[in-house]
Amino acid sequence: MSAAIRLDKHLVALIKCSRGEAQKYIEGGWVLVDGVIVDQPQFKILEQKVELHADATLTAVLPRTLLLNLPEGFDVSSPIAPLQLITPETHTQDDRSGIRVLKRHFARLTPTTPIEPGATGLMVFSQDGKIVRKLVEDAKTIEQEYIADVSGDIDPNGLQKLNAPMKQNGWLLPAAKVSWQSETRLRFALKNVHSGQIRFMCTSVGLTVVTMTRLRIGRVSMGKLPPGEWRYLPEDKWF
Template structure:
C-alpha cells in the first residue's frame, strides 16, 4: 500500500478528501505520531490518527437519499443546531455530498464513501441536477432566455442550461454547474427573488415517493448506476478548484 494521506482518510469513511485536507492543514492528523502534511504518503503498517484517535478501517458503505426539508443545514458541524447529521441521527458517521441552502429543500445524498464524494464533486463530471423554482413575481420569455443563456454572477457567466417555465412564477432548471447559491444569485441579477427552491433529481435519481424529511438507502441498482456515471472521473488528486459541484 502506498497512497496519499487524504485518500487514505477518505477510504476509511471518516470524511471526504477535501475535509481530510482541512484536518491536515489544522495539524490534527499524525502518521506514526508525526504531524502529517499534504502530500504525505501512507505505507502498509503506518498508524494514522486524527486528534489522537486511530482511524478505524472502513465499515460497509452506506448510501442514503434524503428529501431535505427547509431549515436543515448541510453541514457536519455539530455546533450548528440545524445540522443535517443531527437531523438524520444515523447510527454511524456519514456526511452529505455537496450542499443545499438552508432555505432550500429536496434531494441530497449522504454517505460514508469518501471516494465517491470526491468523484461526484469534481467539476469535470458535469452531472445533472434538476430543480423546481418559484420566484416572487411572474416570469416571462425574456427571463427564461436569460437564465438559459447565462447570467453573470461571482465574476463569471453561468453555463448555458435547460430552463422551462412551469407556471406564472415557477420554472424548472437543470444545472451541470454547482456555483455557490447559483440559482438564487442568477434570479437576483434578473430582479427576482426565489421564494421556493426544490431539487427533484441528481443524475439518475429522483425524489420519487420520498416525502419531505424522509430518507431511504440506495438500491443496489442505483449504486451500480451511480458508480458507472462517475467511473469516468479523472484519477488525479486534484479537486475542482474550490467549486462545490453539488451546490444549487
C-alpha cells in the same frame, strides 16, 4: 447471577462457529437479541434470548449511501448539520432497497453535493468512497434539477436570459436549462452549481425566489420521499 458476556462470544457457543464468523454475522445484522437486531459484537448480554436469522450469511457489510429529503426551515450552513435528521426513526417506510437498517450505516457518513442555501429537497450522505469521489470529481458534469416557486414579473426575454451563460461574482456560469412548469414555478437543470446561483439568476431577470427544492442529482431522484425522512440508495443505482 451470571456475569455479562460479549455477544460474539455467546454466539460462538450457541451455533459452534469461529469468533471471526460470529463477528461477521453480528456486524451483518443477522443476530437478534430479544427480537431486536444488535450489530455490535462487544454488546454485553445476560439472560436475553439470542437468535441467528434463518437467512444469515457471512457476506461482508457494504458501505451505504443515504438519501435525505431536507425539510423546510433547516439551516445547512454546516454541511453535517442535517445528519441529526438521519436516525432509525426517520427511515421512510416506503424504502424499497431491501437493505436492512444497521447502526453502522449511520457512522462515517460524508455529506456530498451541497444544496442551495434556503432550499429543501434531496441531500446525499455516503460511506462509499467511490460515490463520494464521483460526486466531487464529476461535479462539473453531473446535472442537478431544482424547482423554484417565484414571484414578480419576469423581464422581457427573461427566460432566454436564464438559459444563456451568466456571470456571478466574476464566475462564468455554464448555460442552464430553465423552463416554466406553471405561471409561478420554474424548473432548473444545472451543472457545477455555485452557492446562491438560482436566486442570483432569478434576481437578474426581475424574479424573487419564494421556495426552492432540489429533486435530482445525476440519475438519482428524490421521488416521493417525505420531508424529513431518508432512504437507502439501492445497490443497482448510480449517479
